[in-house]
């Protein structure tokens with residue numbers, strides 16, 4: 480039997496019940512940012528324990544989708560439910576790793592302190608006597624072990640590599656055993672071995688802990704073999720489904736409304752050819768690198 484995401488000591492009060500079916504549902508969703516419609520006709524369904532990638536060109540609204548799931552970005556149309564409730568109600572049950580968090584070399588706070596901060600929130604630094612103090616120490620140890628950070632968790636964050644920092648941040652996001660973990664481009668700026676290691680760690684968190692992981696990615700290749708589902712945001716809406724269905728020439732051609740080819744290299748990597756740049760005219764590197 481696998482450990483449930485909400486089991487064990489040190490639980491935060493006010494979390495919603497452990498999910499067994501769909502944990503995130505968006506139906507015909509649309510958002511507007513700064514008076515502009517960013518996406519519409521978006522359908523997303525994520526089940527408990529699934530590993531899901533959110534893909535699409537720069538500026539298409541991937542981070543905005545995570546914010547909508549967190550209840551930080553209201554929908555302009557459609558509906559959204561997280562753990563069967565309005566997103567803002569579910570927020571305490573979601574672990575979130577925002578985009579591009581890294582620590583300057585001068586950062587003295589240690590990995591274990593950051594994880595403890597995730598557990599204690601505003602009570603951080605206050606001594607916890609007796610049983611609660613022991614539970615907290617035990618929870619920190621569990622999280623350090625979960626992400627494999629035992630070797631460096633007691634060192635200052637500024638002295639850790641990008642991959643080591645990322646593991647500590649994942650541990651912090653999991654402090655309250657959330658059934659849903661959202662990550663915004665957590666593999667960016669990591670080298671290939673670290674990308675593979677963090678992807679494998681997230682896979683383990685899904686499979687062993689039953690946590691639904693939703694991850695925004697520019698390059699799907701490091702996570703491709705771990706994925707249950709892909710949400711691809713494009714100019715004409717979204718496509719959701721198994722990776723091999725969504726990442727196909729037919730589905731991306733329909734989404735972009737122009738011929739797009741999905742090729743497989745001999746080592747199994749995916750390359751998308753011919754997709755137009757997004758309206759923001761950034762270079763789109765969906766499946767490069």
Ligand SMILES: Nc1ncnc2c1ncn2[C@@H]1O[C@H](COP(=O)(O)OP(=O)(O)OP(=O)(O)O)[C@@H](O)[C@H]1O
Pocket residue numbers: 512513517535536537538539540541542543544759
């Ligand atoms: N505060 C804001 N005011 C106006 N427009 C905004 C604001 N925040 C985001 N946007 C716009 O909303 C759109 C979606 O942004 P978002 O960050 O969700 O895209 P993304 O797909 O995650 O992009 P990237 O791949 O570059 O990280 C972009 O065009 C962005 O410029």
